[in-house]
């Protein structure tokens with residue numbers, strides 16, 4: 069007896085494979101993270117993120133135009149704040165002329181159609197490297213949410229299209245939504261980092277922004293009291309559902325690759341767009357292995373991006389966006 073059904077028929081040539089392929093990644097899927105620094109004519113490579121850069125506003129302008137020309141349509145902004153401007157309350161985050169606020173305007177001027185999302189959390193502004201205000205060894209929840217709401221309004225005033233709270237305080241989506249409504253920003257969206265795990269994959273990002281928690285007495289050494297325990301699954305659904313109920317337009321799972329089970333589960337559970345953040349450590353791992361000649365960079369990159377999309381991502385925040393466009397040719 070021969071097999072009647074031969075699945076290999078659908079794999080027998082590239083043309084049939086193209087015809088039946090279930091998942092494709094396109095430039096429309098990407099959200100491009102960008103790191104901004106003070107200064108002029110600065111484009112410095114981040115040591116643990118080969119070929120990824122911190123840039124001053126003049127280079128941010130050039131980069132924005134280049135990304136748009138390449139077919140990319142959305143950026144996610146982060147700033148590296150000088151030490152002398154950091155404090156426990158992240159006061160500088162509210163400066164209407166702060167680096168983030170100027171970065172938003174720079175992108176808007178360079179390319180009015182480019183969608184601008186901004187990171188909302190205190191860590192780059194915090195002298196302790198935490199996403200919230202520290203008091204007596206704790207990260208204060210409600211006080212932090214109030215600052216995040218003011219920060220969101222400030223980003224909206226500067227021209228941000230979406231604010232993206234990445235802090236994991238309870239109730240902050242509602243606090244932010246109400247503040248945006250009160251100030252007349254009913255069209256400013258919220259992409260919530262809703263299932264964000266306490267992950268060691270964020271290491272290179274904290275190098276990039278000099279934002280790691282500091283090692284001093286009475287300051288928590290890690291972010292485990294607010295970011296999620298990576299052993300948990302049900303909690304991710306609860307967090308995500310609550311953020312939607314509080315007004316999140318888009319939800320996110322972070323990191324990516326090691327959490328694709330969570331992505332699929334959330335995708336099956338909710339009806340808002342789901343973003344996935346392929347984080348700095350994931351980028352660093354592939355760059356390092358490729359540099360050693362141990363993995364083929366482009367093939368592994370594509371496999372990973374397809375896997376993220378296949379798991380259910382509608383949006384992929386990724387440092388590989390430009391590399392992906394390059395292989396499209």
Ligand code: PBG
Pocket residue numbers: 187189191199234235269270271272273274291346347348349
């Ligand atoms: C800040 C923030 C972090 C990342 C995005 N926003 C770091 C952290 O939570 O410590 C990580 C992104 C990456 O690793 O690429 N709240």
